[in-house]
Amino acid sequence: MKQTKILLPETEIPKHWYNVVADLKNPPAPPMGPDGMPMDPSAMSAIFADNIIEQEVSAQRWIEIPEPVREIYQQWRPTPMFRAHRLEEALGTPCKIYYKYEGVSAAGSHKLNSAIPQAYYNKVAGINRLTTETGAGQWGSSLSLAGQMFGIDVRVYMVKVSYNQKPFRRSMMQTWGGEVLASPTNLTETGRRILAEDPDNQGSLGIAISEAVEEAASRADTKYSLGSVLNHVLLHQTVIGLEAKKQFEMVGDYPDMIFAPCGGGSNFGGVAFPFYADEAAGGKKVRLVAVEPSSCPSLTKGHYAYDFGDTEGLTPMTLQYTLGHDFMPPGIHAGGLRYHGASALVSQMYHEKLIEAVSVPQIATFEAGVQFARAEGIIPAPESNHAIRACIDEALRCKESGEAKTLFFNLSGHGHFDMVSYDKYFTQQLEDYEYPQSEIDAALERLPKVKA
Amino acid sequence: MKQTKILLPETEIPKHWYNVVADLKNPPAPPMGPDGMPMDPSAMSAIFADNIIEQEVSAQRWIEIPEPVREIYQQWRPTPMFRAHRLEEALGTPCKIYYKYEGVSAAGSHKLNSAIPQAYYNKVAGINRLTTETGAGQWGSSLSLAGQMFGIDVRVYMVKVSYNQKPFRRSMMQTWGGEVLASPTNLTETGRRILAEDPDNQGSLGIAISEAVEEAASRADTKYSLGSVLNHVLLHQTVIGLEAKKQFEMVGDYPDMIFAPCGGGSNFGGVAFPFYADEAAGGKKVRLVAVEPSSCPSLTKGHYAYDFGDTEGLTPMTLQYTLGHDFMPPGIHAGGLRYHGASALVSQMYHEKLIEAVSVPQIATFEAGVQFARAEGIIPAPESNHAIRACIDEALRCKESGEAKTLFFNLSGHGHFDMVSYDKYFTQQLEDYEYPQSEIDAALERLPKVKA
Structure with missing residues (x-):
């Protein structure tokens, strides 16, 4: 057979994540702030917990899970x-x-591999509330479930066209206790500005990210969570x-x-x-x-x-x-x-x-x-x-x-x-x-x- | 941890299925034919392949997979x-x-556990076409996939109300190559009779079974397959x-x-x-x-x-x-x-x-x-x-x-x-x-x- x-x-199950930064000949180019100058990692603390930022900038080859x-x-x-x-x-x-x-x-999907540690690190850092965005819904689903597992409230800004076209992904997030909003909303400055210009705006991932980041930056009890792109997400x-x-x-x-x-x-x-x-x-x-x-x-x-x-x-x-x-x-x-x-x-x-x-x-x-x-x-x-x-x-x-x-x-x-x-x-x-x-x-x- | x-x-993975009939003190009551008299197993050969019938009536404790x-x-x-x-x-x-x-x-779901052997036994018996019914779609999906794996064409009579309400189960069957019809159809006597009485009939599992059985019984190249109830299904x-x-x-x-x-x-x-x-x-x-x-x-x-x-x-x-x-x-x-x-x-x-x-x-x-x-x-x-x-x-x-x-x-x-x-x-x-x-x-x- x-x-x-x-x-x-x-x-x-692996006991460590592998950080590719340790094996690159050239160090990663630094992120730049709004002034077009290299940004200090601490500038990210408005939207990310310190233990997440530490992981984001780490050059250590193996990081314990x-x-x-x-x-x-x-x-x-x-x-x-x-x-x-x-x-x-x-x-x-x-x-x-x-x-x-x-x-x-x-x-x-694989998205849960990062949603679980992100929820965990936020919980350890004393955070009880996360915002995020989702398009197709894979990431929003994963973070909703991860939040439920660690007792963290999750608010998901879901691109409005997907919110309406993919009602079952929305139901899935709700089953896991996630709060799902059709973005653009009237809860953020970004959303209100866009809706004032175009009340029928169907949203985009970019707008949803902006709303989730804006809300996290404006509330002391809330951080932001992203499902790809960043070093710590790839690490997980x-x-x-x-x-x-x-x-x-x-x-x-x-x-x-x-x-x-x-x-x-x-x-x-x-x-x-x-x-x-x-x-x-x-x-x-x-x-x-x-x-x-x-x-x-x-x-x-x-x-x-x-x-x-x-x-x-x-x-x-x-x-x-x-x-x-x-x-x-x-x-x-x-x-x-x-x-x-x-x-x-x-x-x-x-x-x-x-x-x-x-x-x-x-x-x-x-x-x-x-x-x-x-x-x-x-x-x-x-x-x-x-x-x-x-x-x-x-x-x-x-x-x-x-x-x-x-x-x-x-x-x-x-x-x-x-x-x-x-x-x-x-x-x-x-x-x-x-x-x-x-x-x-x-x-x-x-x-x-x-x-x- | x-x-x-x-x-x-x-x-x-088990090498044998377990047949509970061998451990029952009383033998199972025999199935009865349309005349209200105990039926000979061979009477089922119009709709089931012989190797399936043999399994259906077996009292052997262990049956090799x-x-x-x-x-x-x-x-x-x-x-x-x-x-x-x-x-x-x-x-x-x-x-x-x-x-x-x-x-x-x-x-x-578990339904695939029986769909695979049913498709296999039919293939061995020289059957290249199966009919079945499905309500929610779990069984129809499983048999469509099993048919695809063994090169058997599968026609699924899907209860019309489900066909319309659960389009994604239908798409799933189609992805696996299953042919899906909204039952009642005008392809069987049962279906035609029902549609003549009520052109808007939304179907039922009972009607869909009748259509699938009727078609299998009327075509030499086609057998019928059921996803529950029968002894061989429970066995699998x-x-x-x-x-x-x-x-x-x-x-x-x-x-x-x-x-x-x-x-x-x-x-x-x-x-x-x-x-x-x-x-x-x-x-x-x-x-x-x-x-x-x-x-x-x-x-x-x-x-x-x-x-x-x-x-x-x-x-x-x-x-x-x-x-x-x-x-x-x-x-x-x-x-x-x-x-x-x-x-x-x-x-x-x-x-x-x-x-x-x-x-x-x-x-x-x-x-x-x-x-x-x-x-x-x-x-x-x-x-x-x-x-x-x-x-x-x-x-x-x-x-x-x-x-x-x-x-x-x-x-x-x-x-x-x-x-x-x-x-x-x-x-x-x-x-x-x-x-x-x-x-x-x-x-x-x-x-x-x-x-x-």
């Missing part, structure tokens, strides 16, 4: 890794294909890659190429960085491939420049690949990848050619997702379909060339709340959208000026 | 068992609470209880009481029967509690009599607890429990007082489900909420009495496609419905006459 599932025992976090990680970790025998057969490829499945978490996600390495060890294999969807970068960083650690320690070089939508091609077509994390310019500026913070992402169905930039760490590693990036069009990602579901059973989230597309493309290239590579991708979540997108795929209602080069060129002019 | 999750290695079935079981089996530390704390009970989680299957589900016993062994514990939702009976039989095997072999007696909705109280209030499995009277009659095959179940949200009867095996064991049954009202089941989700993370299917309710009730009784029992329930599936029901619970739109005794009494007159 062929082995399909590779399971680690509960005792193998607190026991209460590991205890809750047990609910779904270690996550299974699978050898995709049936997909390999369907493709007729000489490659071996493996995937790690993060959709087994109660919230349905490294449990994925650390477990995967042990699982490869169990079956005596090691990947040649790793694929992960890349929006803010926490999914990609989580699975890829621990393999980079092997290379940095003199081990085998694995090709690490960030896969982004061709409609939001920040790494593959964006500018490497200082930019804000939100539309309103309330966050610090980081050195990143960006399409411009005023970029309006087209309405693709991979809501988690509709972001103008990439995390500073992923951007730096891409700039230093330590990792690769490709972009794929929307319809082809759903085609790959359906092929995967029919072979392997699991229906993937639209974000995950990006990694599957790139992996299948490589497997088919190898079929031509006769190479027998070991390919690995992160199946970051299930698509149970995204069936409307699959419906649109089946009924030919999906569109491909290539973000035009002229728009990207024009954005360069509007990037903030920095004295670096 | 407290151990929460109890995982078996892949090598511990074919390797191709175990290979696919690997995708999600062994399923995790959890110690519900957080729920225990929330309840303040002296009891230990464990649950087995079947929602990790790609189809989201025993992998749940068999794994659970090993998991209890791992932590050196054993349950005093087991709770499972009970509609047709496959969920209950699957988790309970293997524990009954211990009692039959002279081991400890576990209280096995079937939990049904107070709106469909077949075991707790129904008649023990011969009745049909469907509304139209196309199936054989079995000796069962029934509310009458013309029972119209109220529109509760646990679609999987809206059935007029119970499986012959579960009925016989209840009649012989080997198992127990309780009924619980709808609103209280959602209250239990939300309490569970906030403590343990996972959002349960409405069916599973019935088991949780009964388990919590017992844990609270023990809190009063000071008894420290070991309680165990089967969390048969997740509620990702049932959030509309949770929404209705949160907005006080759910109702409780006690099925009236007068209706139950009246049904006795309409039961089919049998010469037994």
Whole structure:
């Protein structure tokens, strides 16, 4: 009987997160404040607890995972890794294909890996209330559940168009006790200003971030929490890659190429960085491939420049690949990848050619997702379909060339709340959208000026 | 660190199913044909393959699980068992609470445990096409996926009201290649007759079964597949209880009481029967509690009599607890429990007082489900909420009495496609419905006459 599932025992939940900063030759570029000057970490204390800030700026290679976090990680970790025998057969490829499945978490994606420690550290710091934003709802769900687990109230600013289009993600957050508001609201200055200009404004992730940050900054009892982009979020996600390495060890294999969807970068960083650690320690070089939508091609077509994390310019500026913070992402169905930039760490590693990036069009990602579901059973989230597309493309290239590579991708979540997108795929209602080069060129002019 | 999750290695997937028939003192009552006389098993060959019929009537204690079935079981089996530390704390009970989680299957529930072997046996028998019915969609999803895995075309007659109200379950089946029709259709005599009388008929599970059976009986290339009630379906589900016993062994514990939702009976039989095997072999007696909705109280209030499995009277009659095959179940949200009867095996064991049954009202089941989700993370299917309710009730009784029992329930599936029901619970739109005794009494007159 062929082995399909590779399971680690509960005792193998990682005890430390891996911090890639320790293995980079060049130190990360400092974040810049609103004055365009390097920012002192303490300036972030209006919206983040001190223990979170400490982690955000740490250069320590291994950071211990607190026991209460590991205890809750047990609910779904270690996550299974699978050898995709049936997909390999369907493709007729000489490659071996493996995937790690993060959709087994109660919230349905890898996002819970960071929501749990963020809630924990805030609780330890005496914080009982968090604000955040959510688009598709994966992050808002995860933080709602994490807040419930640690007795922290969570208010989620959910992009209004998603609030109305994805009522079941909203119900999920409410089931876990999260308070969900349709953003823009009239509870913040940002929201009121936008609604005064346009009472029917349907919201955007940028606006929702601005509202959540504004509220956290204005209340002493409240901090802000972000589900990707920042160093500490990517750090928390490294449990994925650390477990995967042990699982490869169990079956005596090691990947040649790793694929992960890349929006803010926490999914990609989580699975890829621990393999980079092997290379940095003199081990085998694995090709690490960030896969982004061709409609939001920040790494593959964006500018490497200082930019804000939100539309309103309330966050610090980081050195990143960006399409411009005023970029309006087209309405693709991979809501988690509709972001103008990439995390500073992923951007730096891409700039230093330590990792690769490709972009794929929307319809082809759903085609790959359906092929995967029919072979392997699991229906993937639209974000995950990006990694599957790139992996299948490589497997088919190898079929031509006769190479027998070991390919690995992160199946970051299930698509149970995204069936409307699959419906649109089946009924030919999906569109491909290539973000035009002229728009990207024009954005360069509007990037903030920095004295670096 | 407290151990929460109890995982078996892949090598511990059961190699045999357990057939409770071998351990019953009295042989099962024979099914009756349309003439009201005991039926020869071969009479079922119009709708079932011979290898399925053989399993249906087997009295062999252990039946080997074919390797191709175990290979696919690997995708999600062994399923995790959890110690519900957080729920225990929330309840303040002296009891230990464990649950087995079947929602990790790609189809989201225990139903896949039987869909895979049913597809396999049909394939072996040379069948390339199956019909079935589905209400809430759990079974239709499972058989669509199983059909895809073995290259069998699957046509699902989906109750029209569900087809329209639960479009995402429909999309899920389509993603796996299932053909989904809104029943009643104009493709069968049953459907045409019903539509001629009432063109707006919204369908029922009974009608959908009749259409699926009628089509299978009329086509040589097609057989019928059922997701509960029958002996072979309950047999396949025993992998749940068999794994659970090993998991209890791992932590050196054993349950005093087991709770499972009970509609047709496959969920209950699957988790309970293997524990009954211990009692039959002279081991400890576990209280096995079937939990049904107070709106469909077949075991707790129904008649023990011969009745049909469907509304139209196309199936054989079995000796069962029934509310009458013309029972119209109220529109509760646990679609999987809206059935007029119970499986012959579960009925016989209840009649012989080997198992127990309780009924619980709808609103209280959602209250239990939300309490569970906030403590343990996972959002349960409405069916599973019935088991949780009964388990919590017992844990609270023990809190009063000071008894420290070991309680165990089967969390048969997740509620990702049932959030509309949770929404209705949160907005006080759910109702409780006690099925009236007068209706139950009246049904006795309409039961089919049998010469037994």
